[in-house]
Amino acid sequence: MSSLILQGVSYAYNGTKVVDDLDLTLGKDEIVCLLGASGCGKTTTLKAIAGLIEAKQGQVFIDGKLVSDANTFVSPEHRNIGMMFQDYALFPHLTVANNIGFGLSGMSKTDKQARVDEMLKLVHLVGCADRYPHQLSGGQQQRVAIARALAYKPSLLLLDEPFSNIDTQVRFELIADIRRIIKAQQVSAVFVTHSKEEAFAFSDTLAVMHQGKIAQQGTPEQLFAKPSSKEVAEFLGQGIYLSATALTATEYETQFGVVKSILPQQHAVAEKGVIYVRPHQLELASCNNNELQCECVTILSSRFIGSAYVYTVVIAEQEIEVAAQYGQSFEINEQVIIKIKPHTVNFFKS
Amino acid sequence: MTYKFQLSKWQLIAWSTGLLLSTPLFFLLVESLQGDSEVFTHLWNTVLWDYISNTVLLVLGVGLLSCLIALPLGWLTAYCRFPGKQQFEWALMLPLAMPTYIIAYVYTDLLDYAGPVQITLREWFGWQSPSDYWFFDIRTLPGAIIMIALVLYPYLYLIFKTALREQSFKLVQASQLMGLSAWKSFFKVSLVLSRGAIVAALALISMETMADFATVSYFAVSTLTTAVYDTWFGYYSLTAAAKISGVMLLLLFLALITERFSRRNQAVFERQSSVNSEALYILKGKSAWLATGFCSFILIISFIIPMFVLLKYAVMYFDQAWNSEFFSYAWQSLKVAAVVSAVTITLSVLVVFYQRIAKQANPLIPGRLASTGYALPGTVLAIAVLLPLTLLENTINRILTPYDLDIGLLLTGSLLTIIFAYIVRFYAVAHGAIESSFSRISPSLDMASQSMGKSQGHTLRLVHLPLLRRGLLTAGLLVFIECMKELPAALLLRPFDFESLATHVFQYVSDEQLELASISALFIVVVGFIPLYFINRSMEQRS
Numbered sequence: 001m002s003s004l005i006l007q008g009v010s011y012a013y014n015g016t017k018v019v020d021d022l023d024l025t026l027g028k029d030e031i032v033c034l035l036g037a038s039g040c041g042k043t044t045t046l047k048a049i050a051g052l053i054e055a056k057q058g059q060v061f062i063d064g065k066l067v068s069d070a071n072t073f074v075s076p077e078h079r080n081i082g083m084m085f086q087d088y089a090l091f092p093h094l095t096v097a098n099n100i101g102f103g104l105s106g107m108s109k110t111d112k113q114a115r116v117d118e119m120l121k122l123v124h125l126v127g128c129a130d131r132y133p134h135q136l137s138g139g140q141q142q143r144v145a146i147a148r149a150l151a152y153k154p155s156l157l158l159l160d161e162p163f164s165n166i167d168t169q170v171r172f173e174l175i176a177d178i179r180r181i182i183k184a185q186q187v188s189a190v191f192v193t194h195s196k197e198e199a200f201a202f203s204d205t206l207a208v209m210h211q212g213k214i215a216q217q218g219t220p221e222q223l224f225a226k227p228s229s230k231e232v233a234e235f236l237g238q239g240i241y242l243s244a245t246a247l248t249a250t251e252y253e254t255q256f257g258v259v260k261s262i263l264p265q266q267h268a269v270a271e272k273g274v275i276y277v278r279p280h281q282l283e284l285a286s287c288n289n290n291e292l293q294c295e296c297v298t299i300l301s302s303r304f305i306g307s308a309y310v311y312t313v314v315i316a317e318q319e320i321e322v323a324a325q326y327g328q329s330f331e332i333n334e335q336v337i338i339k340i341k342p343h344t345v346n347f348f349k350s
Numbered sequence: 351m352t353y354k355f356q357l358s359k360w361q362l363i364a365w366s367t368g369l370l371l372s373t374p375l376f377f378l379l380v381e382s383l384q385g386d387s388e389v390f391t392h393l394w395n396t397v398l399w400d401y402i403s404n405t406v407l408l409v410l411g412v413g414l415l416s417c418l419i420a421l422p423l424g425w426l427t428a429y430c431r432f433p434g435k436q437q438f439e440w441a442l443m444l445p446l447a448m449p450t451y452i453i454a455y456v457y458t459d460l461l462d463y464a465g466p467v468q469i470t471l472r473e474w475f476g477w478q479s480p481s482d483y484w485f486f487d488i489r490t491l492p493g494a495i496i497m498i499a500l501v502l503y504p505y506l507y508l509i510f511k512t513a514l515r516e517q518s519f520k521l522v523q524a525s526q527l528m529g530l531s532a533w534k535s536f537f538k539v540s541l542v543l544s545r546g547a548i549v550a551a552l553a554l555i556s557m558e559t560m561a562d563f564a565t566v567s568y569f570a571v572s573t574l575t576t577a578v579y580d581t582w583f584g585y586y587s588l589t590a591a592a593k594i595s596g597v598m599l600l601l602l603f604l605a606l607i608t609e610r611f612s613r614r615n616q617a618v619f620e621r622q623s624s625v626n627s628e629a630l631y632i633l634k635g636k637s638a639w640l641a642t643g644f645c646s647f648i649l650i651i652s653f654i655i656p657m658f659v660l661l662k663y664a665v666m667y668f669d670q671a672w673n674s675e676f677f678s679y680a681w682q683s684l685k686v687a688a689v690v691s692a693v694t695i696t697l698s699v700l701v702v703f704y705q706r707i708a709k710q711a712n713p714l715i716p717g718r719l720a721s722t723g724y725a726l727p728g729t730v731l732a733i734a735v736l737l738p739l740t741l742l743e744n745t746i747n748r749i750l751t752p753y754d755l756d757i758g759l760l761l762t763g764s765l766l767t768i769i770f771a772y773i774v775r776f777y778a779v780a781h782g783a784i785e786s787s788f789s790r791i792s793p794s795l796d797m798a799s800q801s802m803g804k805s806q807g808h809t810l811r812l813v814h815l816p817l818l819r820r821g822l823l824t825a826g827l828l829v830f831i832e833c834m835k836e837l838p839a840a841l842l843l844r845p846f847d848f849e850s851l852a853t854h855v856f857q858y859v860s861d862e863q864l865e866l867a868s869i870s871a872l873f874i875v876v877v878g879f880i881p882l883y884f885i886n887r888s889m890e891q892r893s
Contacts, residue, residue, distance in 0.1 A: 052801075076797070077801075078802070079803055083798065089795050089797065092817065093817055102804075102812075103801075149802075158801075
């Protein structure tokens with residue numbers, strides 16, 4: 001059974017549609033990430049799931065139960081949802097133990113205590129039960145927040161950019177930690193972020209949002225290798241567009257020669273369009289061995305990143321940074337040729 | 351399962367509060383616009399224009415004098431370093447705690463024919479009778495202007511000082527590099543940039559001046575405030591009193607509009623993120639002494655002399671002043687103030703909570719409605735409160751007459767009226783304080799609590815109230831003190847057996863016997879220091 005279904009959900013602020021006819025399905029114990037630039041409607045979607053705002057249209061089902069449609073609105077306190085906030089939202093006047101126990105109701109005191117202890121153990125904060133939130137480090141506060149959100153066994157966990165306040169050095173360690181905790185508790189989760197690195201590290205599936213809609217949903221690998229639209233392709237990594245004409249299912253004519261695709265693509269032969277090329281699929285070479293007589297580009301600037309030089313070049317009127325191979329070096333203003341390595345080509349019809 | 355389209359109880363509470371507390375103003379507006387009143391027509395044809403011109407002159411005079419006192423003080427303390435600057439900075443706001451009638455009494459006592467100043471002068475110069483010399487008569491309109499300005503200038507001083515602090519020194523420095531003298535840059539840069547703040551402060555001072563009853567009544571200068579009072583006690587004509595109040599409302603409205611408008615202009619100016627803490631000018635030699643001298647002079651005449659006289663009275667007349675009257679009136683005042691604080695705090699928590707959780711349109715309206723009473727002068731408020739309550743009382747009595755029952759003056763003859771009036775008047779004080787405490791609570795705490803299955807009422811009890819504890823205390827204290835100090839509304843509305851500390855002191859002022867109530871007066875002044883402490887602290891937190 002799906003733990004969450006959104007069907008045609010819409011929401012508008014002052015007449016501007018922020019979430020527009022959005023569909024999303026989440027399997028049992030799955031962690032899905034809503035990924036998108038700021039303002040794409042991802043936090044609004046999260047709030048609509050939690051019931052913190054009322055979706056104007058569409059239906060929301062949690063664990064198969066209808067919680068929101070044109071006639072029904074279950075208020076947040078009756079949805080049995082766990083939520084983790086960007087600022088953690090720990091109650092400053094309560095101890096760690098009381099924060100974790102806040103959502104436990106209808107339980108005997110001993111059961112409550114036992115559950116709090118269990119959660120403290122799960123998040124490795126056994127000694128901190130009587131401390132107050134301000135006495136904890138950022139990472140500890142975050143673990144209290146996750147323990148609190150999971151303590152009352154919610155049907156669904158929502159996470160609103162929970163890692164954005166964490167230092168980059170420890171961020172991925174914590175992401176792994178929180179992921180382990182969620183998996184251990186066997187709960188489905190919706191995670192919102194604008195950082196694709198966090199999304200790749202944390203989620204089972206990605207749902208890229210664009211202009212209030214889910215542009216594409218799938219595993220990180222699927223989305224990266226085979227984006228369904230230009231927006232998804234651009235969001236998941238920098239790149240450039242090159243005009244191309246399909247020669248066969250695996251070959252494309254471009255201004256830099258023929259580009260080969262590893263996998264055959266679905267399109268008509270001789271179709272015109274563009275291909276999206278990412279920096280790591282490019283190679284720079286000196287113009288001296290330009291046997292194919294293809295177009296040269298100029299090196300604009302260079303930057304040393306330790307293992308190699310990265311050069312900025314302009315290709316088809318788009319600036320892009322391409323890493324040189326180890327030991328390779330070019331002068332500024334030097335003419336170079338661009339080679340495109342064979343890869344799974346992303347071809348978009350024009 | 352909960353369904354949509356329900357009227358929430360929070361909405362109901364907030365709107366009821368807003369409507370209830372704005373009822374007096376509504377009644378006043380209706381009453382002052384409708385019908386004809388013989389008394390009012392009579393007043394209109396005879397003295398009312400004098401009252402209006404006195405009021406306008408008083409407001410203009412106090413505004414001008416406040417500028418002359420407060421603008422130099424604000425500039426000196428914000429931009430300069432001179433001996434005693436740090437102490438002056440907070441001491442100069444102390445006069446705010448001094449009720450005008452006390453300072454007016456003290457100076458009358460000092461400066462009239464039998465007072466120590468004139469006696470000394472007569473001794474020095476050998477004058478025999480009043481015809482031998484001319485001396486300034488304090489019990490006049492100019493005298494009232496000086497007395498009121500000495501007490502109200504701190505509003506302008508505080509607001510102007512803050513505005514200067516928030517302007518970057520670099521602006522002044524830049525103007526000086528471009529060749530402006532300190533004097534010129536004050537006029538061309540500092541003053542122009544703080545124009546909005548100055549106008550807002552002057553509007554506030556005008557409102558307080560119009561509301562002042564005690565000084566003008568004691569000096570027998572007839573203004574609109576005293577006219578409202580006299581019309582009610584002289585003619586017992588609510589309609590006429592309401593009409594005069596209507597004239598005052600018009601003037602007040604002008605002041606309010608000016609204040610709102612200047613605040614809008616103020617928002618345009620860019621604020622620097624950090625507040626200046628170092629001095630821009632370090633005064634030395636003559637200019638330093640001039641600065642210290644000016645600050646000392648203002649502080650001495652506005653605060654130290656009246657305080658000193660009051661202390662002297664208290665010591666000299668301790669046996670007469672330290673009596674059961676003081677305790678019984680203090681106790682009565684405390685009781686009323688405590689009830690009013692508790693009710694206003696409760697109501698404002700509920701209204702502000704509704705503002706926070708409301709999903710309906712215009713959630714701020716109930717709070718705005720409930721706060722309208724704050725702009726009303728005490729005398730006007732009293733009339734405004736009497737209008738709906740007498741109507742209610744009469745209606746109940748008319749319904750009960752066939753049953754041979756009568757509640758008499760159950761409402762207007764009891765403490766209920768005064769309590770209701772205070773709640774209407776001071777609701778805004780509590781609302782403001784609680785709103786600012788609420789705004790410091792992150793909205794995600796509400797969402798967290800709700801997502802964990804707590805209803806809105808539970809969230810209020812378990813999360814908000816514990817976090818608001820200090821804010822509630824501050825708000826309660828501020829309302830409490832305002833209640834202790836309020837005079838004109840209490841004079842008009844008190845039942846026969848009720849006397850508050852303020853009315854008690856004023857009674858003795860009117861009878862030229864402040865000495866006998868000196869401990870009560872001292873108590874009022876000292877209690878008035880408490881809100882100043884909070885103002886000072888909040889300003890220090892900003893800097």
